Amino acid sequence: xxxxxxxxxxxxxxxxxxxxxxxxxxxxxxxxxxxxxxxxxxxxxxxxxxxxxxxxxxxxxxxxxxxxxxxxxxxxxxxxxxxxxxxxxxxxxxxxxxxxxxxxxxxxxxxxxxxxxxxxxxxxxxxxxxxxxxxxxxxxxxxxxxxxxxxx
Numbered sequence: 101x102x103x104x105x106x107x108x109x110x111x112x113x114x115x116x117x118x119x120x121x122x123x124x125x126x127x128x129x130x131x132x133x134x135x136x137x138x139x140x141x142x143x144x145x146x147x148x149x150x151x152x153x154x155x156x157x158x159x160x161x162x163x164x165x166x167x168x169x170x171x172x173x174x175x176x177x178x179x180x181x182x183x184x185x186x187x188x189x190x191x192x193x194x195x196x197x198x199x200x201x202x203x204x205x206x207x208x209x210x211x212x213x214x215x216x217x218x219x220x221x222x223x224x225x226x227x228x229x230x231x232x233x234x235x236x237x238x239x240x241x242x243x244x245x246x247x248x249x250x251x252x
Contacts, residue, residue: 113244116240120241127142128142128143129142130221131145131146134214134217134218134221135214135217138210138213138214138217139184139210140210140214143173143177144177144180144181144186145211145214146167147163147167147174147177147178147181148181148186148187148203148207148210148211148214149211150163150166150167151163151187151201151202151203151207152203152207152208152211154166157190157200157201157202158200158201159192159195159198159199159200159201160174160175160178160198160199160201161198163178163201168245178201181207184206185204185206185207186203186204186206186207186210187201187202187203187204187207188201188202188204189201189202190202
């Protein structure tokens with residue numbers, strides 16, 4: 101063990117990180133239950149959302165970067181969803197091999213139904229928590245993400 105000690109901020113951030121790790125696992129399990137009947141998993145739903153919410157069609161690497169995931173993992177999910185008819189790959193005028201990923205009608209429908217399921221679930225989960233507290237938590241998580249990106 102080293103003689104180094106956490107600062108008060110470092111100790112508090114360590115507790116937050118551990119809580120986020122635990123929350124992430126629980127959110128993934130809850131997401132799997134929420135959209136499982138649609139043939140989706142939390143991972144597929146996350147990628148569908150990144151595609152659906154992007155301002156324009158993106159290549160896999162850009163989608164992965166926007167989600168903080170590795171390209172290979174997102175590529176595997178995109179390939180599976182392509183095989184299931186949820187997404188299609190289109191030529192990218194800026195890059196010959198990095199195709200653009202778009203939702204098919206089936207993918208749009210699956211994302212729409214998943215969103216319909218998510219709205220009452222997330223509203224119930226947020227009940228009793230001040231909107232300002234949720235906004236502050238979101239700002240802190242985004243700031244930490246930005247700092248991690250800058251440290252790379």
